[in-house]
Amino acid sequence: MELLQSMQVFARVAETGSFTRAADASQIGRPQVTRAIQELEASLGVRLFQRTTRRVRLTTEGEQFYERVMGILGSIAETTSMFAPSGASLRGKLRIDIPTAFSQPAFIASLRAFAVAHPDIEMTLGVTDRAVDLVAEGVDCVLRIGELPDSSLVARRVAMATMITCAAPDYLQTYGEPHTPDQLAHHRGVNFLSGQNRRQLPWQFLQDGSDTSHMSRHGILVNESSAYVQCGVAGFGILQAPGLTLDRYLADGSLVEVLKRYRPRPRPVSVLYPSRSQLAPQVQAFVDWLMQSFPALYDRWLE
Structure with missing residues (x-):
């Protein structure tokens, strides 16, 4: 060889x-x-x-x-690549992966703008809530939300996402609105089942300057982000998710925020890739575009 x-x-x-x-x-x-x-x-x-x-x-x-x-x-x-003509378009394959929660019209439309600007990049988009082994699966970079486990991957923080606790108006009319996290014990919840360890993720709150968590024992467990939000819209119970994934439902009244004064600390949104020194030009271009465009897309729900 x-x-x-x-x-x-x-x-x-x-x-x-x-x-x-x-x-x-x-x-x-x-x-x-x-x-x-x-x-x-x-x-x-x-x-x-x-x-x-x-x-x-x-x-x-x-x-x-x-x-x-x-x-x-x-x-x-x-x-x-040193002899490429000045202004020549980037080319090559680009495989990216995003959480299901981010596969929304605003993000996809913005991604289309990147594709139009770089027509010779052959892009593959993966959408999943599971952990992706970038090297083994041949993925160039992933976009993820939440605290990251220690790894050999390069991680760049894109933004901090505001977390929202909310429910459908019909649900609140039937069960009433909670005014403190303690009152959640009497409510039903839409709960997310983590794909990594198959465990229910607790809700987080900021109460009197301290972080507290709540594990809902009544309601429905869901392991996919879109279905998770739709269960909330349908009135299954209270849910907690990044505001950027709930924007259209909060805007049209399908979901109503509760416990606003107890909003948890924002969660990081990061882009991860295997190696800084071997980053292909098309991957570098995508990472740079993401760092610039993502905050502009969701500025209302980012801190």
Whole structure:
């Protein structure tokens, strides 16, 4: 295998921590990945990875080599594009993933404007509420809301999203409006079931300067964002969600905010991608566009 390709495979193994996932991400067979790493180790005269039955980890020499490899691959990407005509359109594949809650007319229309500005970018849009393994699934970047787990991904904060607690007018007419979080014990809730751990997510509130949480024990559990909001509109119970996903329903009166004085702290909206140094030009363009356009789309519901 050529040295450049071997370096690319090495970087995939380092990022995924798995020969199998690196093979899937590189679209080659696992034996080829194994052979590429063995050849690199033989030519360098050092062991790059510590292999166990559970995962693959970089050795000290492997970490040093990884830093140099990422710099080399980044330089190659920059060099191969240096003779592109000034003003030439970006081209290449761009695979992005967004939460279901963000797949709304305003965002899609704005995304269309990006596509029109870059007609030679071949875009694939994934919409899901589950956690996505960017490297293993070949995704360039994802947009996510909420606190992020520690990972090797690069994360850039786009905005802070206002959280709203609300219910349908019919529900409030039947059950009454809660005036404090303590009164939620007597109410039904539309509750979100996290796709990562299959656990119900609690509602958060800011009460007397302190964060409090409430777990609704009555109502319906939903594991998809659009259905979650629609259950609230239909009157199943009270729900809590980012204001930017509820805007049209709050505007037309389908949902009414409750417990406004107890609004929880805003939640971060972030864009994540695997590596800063290897960011392809079309991915960089999308991230830059997202940082600029997203706050303008939802300024009413961002802090």
